[in-house]
Amino acid sequence: MERPHSFFIAGNEFAAPPLAAGLYVVATPIGNLKDITVRALETLAAADLILCEDTRHSATLLDHYGIRTARRSLHEHNERARIGEVVAAIGEGRAVAQISDAGTPLLSDPGFPLVRGVREAGLPVFALPGPSALLAALAIAGLPTDAFGFFGFLPAKAGARANAIAALKGRTDTLVFYESPRRVADTLAAMAEILGERPAAVALELTKRFERVETGSLAELAARFAEVETKGEAVILVGGGAGLVVEEADWQAALAEALAAQPLRAAVDEISSRYGLKRKEVYDAALALKAEE
Numbered sequence: 001m002e003r004p005h006s007f008f009i010a011g012n013e014f015a016a017p018p019l020a021a022g023l024y025v026v027a028t029p030i031g032n033l034k035d036i037t038v039r040a041l042e043t044l045a046a047a048d049l050i051l052c053e054d055t056r057h058s059a060t061l062l063d064h065y066g067i068r069t070a071r072r073s074l075h076e077h078n079e080r081a082r083i084g085e086v087v088a089a090i091g092e093g094r095a096v097a098q099i100s101d102a103g104t105p106l107l108s109d110p111g112f113p114l115v116r117g118v119r120e121a122g123l124p125v126f127a128l129p130g131p132s133a134l135l136a137a138l139a140i141a142g143l144p145t146d147a148f149g150f151f152g153f154l155p156a157k158a159g160a161r162a163n164a165i166a167a168l169k170g171r172t173d174t175l176v177f178y179e180s181p182r183r184v185a186d187t188l189a190a191m192a193e194i195l196g197e198r199p200a201a202v203a204l205e206l207t208k209r210f211e212r213v214e215t216g217s218l219a220e221l222a223a224r225f226a227e228v229e230t231k232g233e234a235v236i237l238v239g240g241g242a243g244l245v246v247e248e249a250d251w252q253a254a255l256a257e258a259l260a261a262q263p264l265r266a267a268v269d270e271i272s273s274r275y276g277l278k279r280k281e282v283y284d285a286a287l288a289l290k291a292e293e
Contacts, residue, residue: 004068005045007041007044007065008065008066013066019043021095022090023086023096023115024047024097026044026097026105027099027105028099028100029102029131030136030207031205032207036065040130043128044069045067047097049094049097050069050096051098052100058071058099074114079110079111080113086118087123098114104129104130108153133206134176137206138174138176142215143201149174149176150177151177152178153178154177156180161190166194169194171240171241174239175238177238179233180233181204181233184230187236188221188222191238195218197219198240199216200215201213201221202214202215202235203235204230204231205231210232252289255271255289264286264290267286
């Protein structure tokens with residue numbers, strides 16, 4: 001007997017419409033099970049297969065909504081091996097859904113090799129947007145959101161972590177990281193030492209009962225978290241820096257080299273981007289260098 005393509009909300013059953021063949025990348029709740037879209041429920045119920053980062057973990061969500069779709073694991077250790085069978089299944093007309101343990105797949109979660117493999121096979125991939133710890137934290141941290149960079153998890157070892165933080169020192173956008181609760185205090189201390197006095201926020205237990213956001217300078221947060229035990233995955237957000245101080249002689253020398261190797265417009269674009277300078281300033285300098293030739 002074929003399984004029913006349906007799901008339940010508060011004891012009420014809803015039919016799930018048929019799906020076109022393809023890979024469906026489905027965002028799932030990051031804590032509160034109610035944070036899931038109706039479209040996501042319909043897709044998970046109607047799919048022929050759900051790929052889960054951890055089938056046991058995802059069972060909590062799927063069972064809560066009465067979704068009976070077959071489940072298979074897809075994690076960092078087997079995702080490349082799964083590509084061929086998923087491509088074959090979609091090619092045969094099946095709909096395959098992909099979810100992670102929480103939030104939007106591929107954001108510090110497995111899935112990228114699979115999506116690329118399906119795309120390279122010329123088969124459709126559909127996005128079902130929804131919960132994301134990254135975006136939820138940005139929305140409530142009180143730091144600029146017009147430009148930001150997401151860097152996932154920093155290296156666990158102190159030396160590699162320090163090098164990774166130092167490489168971001170010149171960025172002027174808001175920096176966003178995921179972090180294990182065991183390393184939050186050490187990471188904040190390293191950031192305070194390397195990045196200096198910057199506003200920051202730490203978002204914990206987002207959408208859950210004990211959700212909280214701690215704000216302050218990096219130094220203040222490092223001291224605060226050194227004294228308490230942290231539970232739950234954390235999102236660390238750091239305000240952008242003032243930017244690198246660029247000596248005029250340095251960028252003008254680089255501009256002269258660029259002009260010798262490429263057209264004026266391309267050279268101006270390269271130097272403006274590399275040094276974070278206004279294009280008109282670089283363009284005027286380029287014209288002056290050309291006039292001296």
